[in-house]
Amino acid sequence: MYNYVFDPKDYTLEDEIKFHCYKGIVCFNKCCYDVKLVLTPYEFLRLRKALDLGVEEFIEKYGEVYIGEVTQLPVISINMIPYSLACPFLDEKEGCKVYKDRPAPCRLYPLARFVSKNEKGEKKEFFKIIRETHCKGHYENRPIKIKDYLKEQELEPYLYYNDLWGEVVLKRQKFANTPLTGDMLELIFLIAYSLPEFRRSIKNKEIPSFSEDTADLPDEKLLEKGLLYIKDKILTEENLNW
Numbered sequence: 001m002y003n004y005v006f007d008p009k010d011y012t013l014e015d016e017i018k019f020h021c022y023k024g025i026v027c028f029n030k031c032c033y034d035v036k037l038v039l040t041p042y043e044f045l046r047l048r049k050a051l052d053l054g055v056e057e058f059i060e061k062y063g064e065v066y067i068g069e070v071t072q073l074p075v076i077s078i079n080m081i082p083y084s085l086a087c088p089f090l091d092e093k094e095g096c097k098v099y100k101d102r103p104a105p106c107r108l109y110p111l112a113r114f115v116s117k118n119e120k121g122e123k124k125e126f127f128k129i130i131r132e133t134h135c136k137g138h139y140e141n142r143p144i145k146i147k148d149y150l151k152e153q154e155l156e157p158y159l160y161y162n163d164l165w166g167e168v169v170l171k172r173q174k175f176a177n178t179p180l181t182g183d184m185l186e187l188i189f190l191i192a193y194s195l196p197e198f199r200r201s202i203k204n205k206e207i208p209s210f211s212e213d214t215a216d217l218p219d220e221k222l223l224e225k226g227l228l229y230i231k232d233k234i235l236t237e238e239n240l241n242w
């Protein structure tokens with residue numbers, strides 16, 4: 001059961017919060033149990049590379065893949081350790097073993113970020129503060145602007161790639177009543193979560209929409225191209241209006 005409340009106020013980047021989390025705080029690690037960690041493609045890539053694991057190896061060891069109920073897009077989530085419900089990346093003494101590559105929700109905490117676009121396509125974002133009884137970081141007297149907190153937590157690439165994935169999800173929701181074909185699902189998984197195989201398929205000219213030199217792009221660039229392709233070329237009205 002998740003026992004948290006949001007502050008009623010909506011915060012902007014310029015607003016200040018009071019929060020500090022550090023090794024040695026009385027609640028150290030308490031937030032790393034019973035967490036619902038659903039990985040975006042970029043978060044999956046960062047973690048998988050940090051742990052030097054192949055796609056299937058990672059999933060077998062730490063998570064599971066399923067089809068999202070609403071979006072019907074593939075989802076990868078992390079399984080907590082049975083009984084203790086600890087995150088599998090937690091070292092009880094030292095803290096997060098994948099700290100440098102931890103997913104965005106772990107970086108953002110105690111903030112939740114909401115993004116929308118207006119009619120002109122301009123992005124708007126606001127934040128809510130999450131309060132949970134176990135988290136004592138709120139009582140630390142460290143004022144910090146939200147924009148500085150995001151910088152401190154090195155969120156910039158996460159927000160960029162996760163927003164791109166968010167646009168894919170939004171596009172899919174537009175046509176939520178039309179099921180995706182097996183071929184579409186396979187291609188979306190390949191592009192979003194299986195970059196080595198995606199790269200190999202491009203090299204072997206199995207996906208003609210991508211020129212051969214695309215296969216030589218660095219992972220992040222390839223992922224960016226791939227996510228745009230899913231949004232603009234796979235999830236189109238033409239493809240989904242059948």
Ligand code: SF4
Pocket residue numbers: 031032033035087088089090091095096097098099102103106
């Ligand atoms: S990834 Fe790290 S910070 Fe996030 S829940 Fe797991 S141990 Fe905690």
Ligand code: SF4
Pocket residue numbers: 020021022025026027028029030031032109134135136137138
């Ligand atoms: S202050 Fe909050 S985020 Fe930091 S360790 Fe404690 S419970 Fe976790």
